[in-house]
Amino acid sequence: MSNRLNTTPNDLRAFWMPFTANRQFKKEPRLFVGAKDMYYTTHDGRQVLDGTAGLWCVNAGHCRPKITEAIREQAGELDYAPAFQLGHPKAFELANRLVDIAPEGMNHVFYTNSGSESVDTALKIALAYQRVKGEGSRFRLIGRERGYHGINFGGMSVGGIVSNRKMFGTLLTGVDHMPHTHLPAKNAFTKGQPEYGAELADELERIVALHDASTIAAVIVEPVAGSTGVLIPPKGYLQRLREICTKHGILLIFDEVITGFGRLGAPFATQFFDVKPDIITTAKGLTNGVIPMGAVFVTSEIHDAFMTGPEHMIEFMHGYTYSGNPIASAAGLGTLDTYRDEGLLTRAAELAPYWEEKLHSLADCPNVIDIRNIGLIGAIELAPIAGEPTKRAFNAFLKAYESGLLIRTTGDIIALSPPLIITKDEIDELFDKLRKVLVNNI
Numbered sequence: 001m002s003n004r005l006n007t008t009p010n011d012l013r014a015f016w017m018p019f020t021a022n023r024q025f026k027k028e029p030r031l032f033v034g035a036k037d038m039y040y041t042t043h044d045g046r047q048v049l050d051g052t053a054g055l056w057c058v059n060a061g062h063c064r065p066k067i068t069e070a071i072r073e074q075a076g077e078l079d080y081a082p083a084f085q086l087g088h089p090k091a092f093e094l095a096n097r098l099v100d101i102a103p104e105g106m107n108h109v110f111y112t113n114s115g116s117e118s119v120d121t122a123l124k125i126a127l128a129y130q131r132v133k134g135e136g137s138r139f140r141l142i143g144r145e146r147g148y149h150g151i152n153f154g155g156m157s158v159g160g161i162v163s164n165r166k167m168f169g170t171l172l173t174g175v176d177h178m179p180h181t182h183l184p185a186k187n188a189f190t191k192g193q194p195e196y197g198a199e200l201a202d203e204l205e206r207i208v209a210l211h212d213a214s215t216i217a218a219v220i221v222e223p224v225a226g227s228t229g230v231l232i233p234p235k236g237y238l239q240r241l242r243e244i245c246t247k248h249g250i251l252l253i254f255d256e257v258i259t260g261f262g263r264l265g266a267p268f269a270t271q272f273f274d275v276k277p278d279i280i281t282t283a284k285g286l287t288n289g290v291i292p293m294g295a296v297f298v299t300s301e302i303h304d305a306f307m308t309g310p311e312h313m314i315e316f317m318h319g320y321t322y323s324g325n326p327i328a329s330a331a332g333l334g335t336l337d338t339y340r341d342e343g344l345l346t347r348a349a350e351l352a353p354y355w356e357e358k359l360h361s362l363a364d365c366p367n368v369i370d371i372r373n374i375g376l377i378g379a380i381e382l383a384p385i386a387g388e389p390t391k392r393a394f395n396a397f398l399k400a401y402e403s404g405l406l407i408r409t410t411g412d413i414i415a416l417s418p419p420l421i422i423t424k425d426e427i428d429e430l431f432d433k434l435r436k437v438l439v440n441n442i
C-alpha cells in the first residue's frame with residue numbers, strides 16, 4: 001500500500017470539485033486509486049463495494065477487459081479525427097450497434113460528450129424539427145418539477161431542482177413545468193411502480209390549455225427520475241403523457257441518461273415501460289462511464305425531416321469537437337460487447353425481485369420514511385434532522401464509505417444503483433453494511 005499512499009497528492013486546493021462540499025472533502029479526503037469489478041480501492045488501501053455504479057454509469061463493473069483493451073488499441077491506432085465533414089469507421093459502427101438495441105424506429109444517433117449535452121442537443125433538435133416542419137411557432141419546452149436534465153442552460157431550464165437553478169438568472173424563456181409525481185402519503189413503501197398518480201399527467205393538458213399546443217415543441221421527462229432521489233412513474237403515467245403529446249403534436253423526449261443501458265432490465269426504459277418517445281437522450285452507460293460520451297436517439301421521421309435542401313449544405317447546425325471521438329467510440333463498442341456477452345442489458349430483470357426484497361427489509365431501520373425501487377435502482381428516504389436538512393443522509397454516506405460501501409445521497413435520500421454484474425452475495429453485503437449504518441450511526 002505504501003506506494004499507493006505516495007501517489008496521493010499533498011495539496012488538494014487547486015481542484016475546485018464539482019457537486020462537492022469542497023471544504024469538508026479537503027479536510028477528510030476520500031480518494032479512489034483503483035477499481036475492479038464491484039469494488040473500489042481507496043487511497044488508504046480499503047475495498048469499497050460500489051453501490052452506485054460510480055455515478056450511475058459503470059453498468060458493466062470496473063476495469064472490464066474488453067473495454068480497457070478497445071481503448072488501448074484505439075489510442076495507438078487513430079487518436080482523433082475531426083468530427084465535422086470527416087469521419088472514422090468506429091463512430092458509424094457504434095451508431096449501427098446502438099440502433100440495433102434501441103427501441104424500434106429509433107434509427108439515428110447524434111453523439112455528444114455527456115448527459116447534459118445530450119439533453120441540450122435533444123432540445124435543439126426538437127425546436128429545429130418543429131421549424132423545418134413548418135411549425136416554428138412551437139418554441140416552448142415543458143419539463144417537470146424535480147426533474148434533472150444536467151447542468152447546461154437548456155437542461156437546467158427544463159429541470160426542476162431548485163438548488164440547481166436558483167443561482168443562475170432567468171434561464172431559458174418559454175419553459176413551463178408539470179408537477180412531479182412524488183405522493184408519499186399514498187405511495188410510501190410501494191414495491192415497483194406506485195398505484196396512484198397517473199392523473200398527474202393530465203396537468204400537461206392544463207399547460208396546453210394555458211399556452212396553446214401550437215406554441216409547444218416538446219415535453220422532456222426522465223422515465224424514472226434519478227438525481228432528485230428516485231421517483232418511480234405511477235402506473236399508466238408515462239402512457240398518458242404519450243397520449244397527450246401525440247394528440248397535440250408535441251414531441252416527447254425521454255431522458256434516459258441513467259435508465260439507458262440495462263438499468264431496469266431492458267436496454268432502455270422505453271422498452272421496459274412499453275412507451276415510445278420521439279427522442280431519447282443517453283450518456284453514462286454508453287461507454288460504461290470510462291470515456292465521456294453521450295448519444296441522442298431520434299426517429300427516422302425526425303432525422304429525415306432535416307435531410308432537405310442543397311446536398312452540400314449542413315442540415316443541422318450543431319455538434320461538438322469530440323462528437324463520436326475515436327477512443328470514445330472504441331470504448332462504446334467494447335462496452336456493448338461486454339453487455340452482449342454477459343447478458344447485462346437484461347440482467348437487472350432477473351435480480352430485481354431479490355434486490356427489492358433486500359431493499360425493503362430495511363423498512364424497520366430508524367428514521368426510514370420511504371423506500372422505492374425499480375429494476376436495479378433503490379432509494380431509502382430518511383427523516384431529516386430537525387433544522388439540518390441533508391445532514392442525516394450525508395452522515396450515512398460518510399459512515400457507509402468508512403464501512404466499505406459506496407452509496408449516493410441527494411437531500412435526505414439514499415440512492416442505490418449498483419453495477420449490473422452484482423451477485424446475490426454482493427447484494428447481501430450491500431444491505432448488511434447499509435443496515436449497520438442506518439441502525440448504529442445516524
Ligand SMILES: Cc1ncc(COP(=O)(O)O)c(C=O)c1O
Pocket residue numbers: 113114115116117119148149150151222226227255256257258283284
Ligand atoms: C437524467 C439525467 N440527465 C442528464 C444528466 C447529466 O449528465 P452529465 O452529468 O453526464 O452531464 C444526468 C446525470 O446524472 C441525469 O441523471
